[in-house]
Amino acid sequence: MSEDQPLVLKTSDNGVTTLTLNQPERRNSLSMAMLEALSAELHDIVEDAETRVVVLAAQGNVFCAGHDLREIREKFDDADFQLALFDQCSKVMQQIVDLSKPVIARVAGVATAAGCQLVASCDLAVAADTARFATPGVNIGLFCSTPMVALSRNVSRKQAMEMLLTGEMISATRAEEIGLVNRAVDEQVLDDTVYRMARTIADKSGHTLKIGKEAFYRQLEMPLADAYAFTSRVMAENLQAHDAQEGICAFLDKRKPEWHDR
Template structure:
């Protein structure tokens, strides 16, 4: 269930529109808000997500982000009705298709580039680009009745852009099975193959995601920021290059004030006081 939020005067929650934004202490909460359309990614929703991450990314008061969907779904992927309407244009929708896929890809990259951990809280279905969203988030918690799929193959549209995030989370054969069959995957199976971190009772995903967000928010923001950036960069490097790069990062990290404070606090058996430097 949604926790009661505490809001600062300069960051009020929005109550309408395709995306709701809220705050609970140091955690930002983004809620896909197209329940009647199962929170499908219309162009307006994609634009709202892009704007939200543009605002949150530099905000030092936000330490973690939880992304969820208004019940009953997390996200059913792209808005197929909007896509079909675009076919009436003289170019049969080409300009719209190019624009929406580029915008969606930009949002996915913004989530990865955001220095704050992004945690998906999933209830209901997460399909196609919705599954892509889950795979793109740094962490994901799902209710046991949640379901995941990349079902484009069933309607003649291979889930090529969702494949990018999916193949960076699960093994090649599991990814290919999802992409080639389009079958729904249970929350338990999604956890087994590495698409999500944890399965909880239906209805408890938000509470669990918020607990995880608060736990991470209590860490040094410098350390978390450094770790997330380094994780994604080294993953694409050859082994020797990755070790050389991470050794440089660890050296710089050791020289940071927060590392000095954290190690000192550990040795002194006291709680560290983070400055983010």
Template sequence: MSDMVLRSDTDGIATLTLNDPDTLNSLSDAMLAALSRALADIAESDARVVILRAEGKAFCAGHNLREMQAMRQAEDGGAARFADLFDRCAAVMAQITQLPQPVIAQVHALATAAGCQLVATCDMAVAAESARFGVNGVNIGLFCSTPMVALTRNIPRKHAMEMLTTGTFIDAARAAGLGLVNRAVPDGALEEETHALAATVASKLSRAVRIGKGAFHAQADLPVAEAYALARDAMVANLSEADTAEGIQTFLEKRAPGWTQ
């Protein structure tokens, strides 16, 4: 595991920490590579849920602008390098969505541009009241088109367009109201509240949650009839699990389930 992304595991909860505070945890080439490796490792593990947090004064300040400016030295002005960067970033976002385990962002501070995209991509998010969120690339002449993809799948379009075109930041309470995060909590309670949410998820039947997360993302952009067909198949697969049969029977018999997973 790279020092740029740290991992710890406790009671089925895998915690990943972005650890490049000197660049405000920017999504540099090295950070994207380290995060991708960490997610790949977790996908093969028996972790039940993931917390994504960060060290330093920012959760994530987006792409590394110094690296991006250096890319301009190429003969094509950096176009190919830029495209590759955004493809690699999109691939990491897809890893989060496709990860079997739910991912909860623990946002203690600023999440801007691709950092806001990272929060929007996570399955859930808990934010400290002092956290701020923005897609503010437009302030330096760069519309946040790739962060826009995740943002517009989280909050109403008119509010997304306002954020994208004005570069204005919103606070955690506003982010919760719009649906970008699940809840805003006092700064001192952030770790406790995030861990409590993760522990609740970790206490459920892991196989059921994995089936459910996959179906959740797969059906989201389908027409209703296709979504129901996909969800039907997920329910059938879930019901075919021995532990699910045990769970239903124990509910009927009013006893604790003897799950194996």
């Protein structure tokens, strides 16, 4: 990649914005620069009314190899940089979760360590059946503690611990079985599958998607009774929105709704 090429490419089409990690020669590793570039793009999308769905993709045959170990080695004696790096990575993962628009990971190739964390942080994930996943930090003496946060919120405890303790690669098919990705598909239909899913979601009310995504993650951390009380309030408030009333009327009138995103 030439120096004037951005680390993250951005394209938009019919409400779907694709962010593509663009440093294949470095295995799309999450250097500080890459994390800052991705963070800036996610920040801009917050205010982008045209974007309803985000697809996170990558150039080359590695989706993301995790943190840039060369950069980390260069900063072995800089504890402040190390903490800043992991804090910045955590910020990006939380930006994805907090973003009001759904984020779909399009995974072709390998996603390891913080790259696996990136996949797990997305709301949805579709992988080519040739993709592979791992949290291999234990193999190099640096346990995947921050990737563990996202991983353990996607798969069962024992499946997460097996990946974290063995550091072994798992196939896309296995990733689908344990819930790390939604679908593992033939590489030839990966884009068709991802963008068909994205367009289906983009056809919904943006206001409703925002309400639903925020409520989903908030209720996950609540006790059962609190979750029901919270979501009852969310639904009652949602019902007062224009798009909810328009959607109900359109359904009863057997017509297509006209969303105003409010």
